[in-house]
Amino acid sequence: MTPVLSCDDIAFRYRQRSVLRHVTLAFQAGEMVGVLGVNGAGKSTLLRILLGLLAPTEGYVFLNGVSLKNMRRTEIARELAYVPQTHAANFPFTVEQMVTLGRIPQSGLNHRPSPEDRAVIDSALDRLGLQGMAQRPCTELSGGERQRVVLARALAQETRVLILDEPLTGLDYGHQLRLLAFLRDLAAEGKLVLFTSHRPEELFGHANRVLVLQDGEIAADGAPGEVVDAALMSALYNVDLAQIDHGAHRFFFSP
Numbered sequence: 001m002t003p004v005l006s007c008d009d010i011a012f013r014y015r016q017r018s019v020l021r022h023v024t025l026a027f028q029a030g031e032m033v034g035v036l037g038v039n040g041a042g043k044s045t046l047l048r049i050l051l052g053l054l055a056p057t058e059g060y061v062f063l064n065g066v067s068l069k070n071m072r073r074t075e076i077a078r079e080l081a082y083v084p085q086t087h088a089a090n091f092p093f094t095v096e097q098m099v100t101l102g103r104i105p106q107s108g109l110n111h112r113p114s115p116e117d118r119a120v121i122d123s124a125l126d127r128l129g130l131q132g133m134a135q136r137p138c139t140e141l142s143g144g145e146r147q148r149v150v151l152a153r154a155l156a157q158e159t160r161v162l163i164l165d166e167p168l169t170g171l172d173y174g175h176q177l178r179l180l181a182f183l184r185d186l187a188a189e190g191k192l193v194l195f196t197s198h199r200p201e202e203l204f205g206h207a208n209r210v211l212v213l214q215d216g217e218i219a220a221d222g223a224p225g226e227v228v229d230a231a232l233m234s235a236l237y238n239v240d241l242a243q244i245d246h247g248a249h250r251f252f253f254s255p
């Protein structure tokens, strides 16, 4: 089966600095994939290359088997939605207006939202618990609230692929757990969900695959239970760690 998203022998350099080497990956619809790695490992860079926002120095990225180099930005945005790591609110758009922007790739720029658009926007607002603040300007929201607005906008794009850079950062504990369950549901509905994380515990019971980026290469790729253990975590983060398993979950601590 043609992967929904793949890359073939990607390398990336920022000027002389090599960030990624020999990265070959294939993702299928329905997967929920977490990317782990230390600060500066190249996680955000990898996501931005897969999104076509950065061109790899070497290698190719394919969306449904077609090279991103041969696709227009709007075509890509109909298939790939992105939630970046940070997002300042520079303009006083309301929450609802922000989420409505997510419809542009599907419905066009100079287009009044159709009843179908409205239903998608309402559903995105509902699923992120934003209905009560739909008319508030984004410039007046807290960091976590803004994060949920950006998530709702990505959802309103109705893409097959959702790529999120540290999506749980800034969310309160309840919203973190709800978002993880929600992302898992989206994957179960047939989307590809790819996200970076600094907390390995988030992967267990949610992601069905984890990628570990180390020194610019994929050091491990597999099911969390098979790949992420105390030995890997201790070596990766240079701290002494032990683990406790509980059902599908695994917890790490300093002994």
Ligand SMILES: Nc1ncnc2c1ncn2[C@@H]1O[C@H](COP(=O)(O)OP(=O)(O)OP(=O)(O)O)[C@@H](O)[C@H]1O
Pocket: 014, 017, 019, 037, 038, 039, 040, 041, 042, 043, 044, 045, 046
């Ligand atoms: N615009 C840039 N110019 C030069 N170097 C950059 C640039 N952006 C990132 N880098 C470098 O590339 C490397 C990878 O950065 P990247 O943001 O992909 O890491 P990351 O794994 O997402 O890190 P974090 O966990 O801190 O978010 C880092 O060493 C960083 O300093």
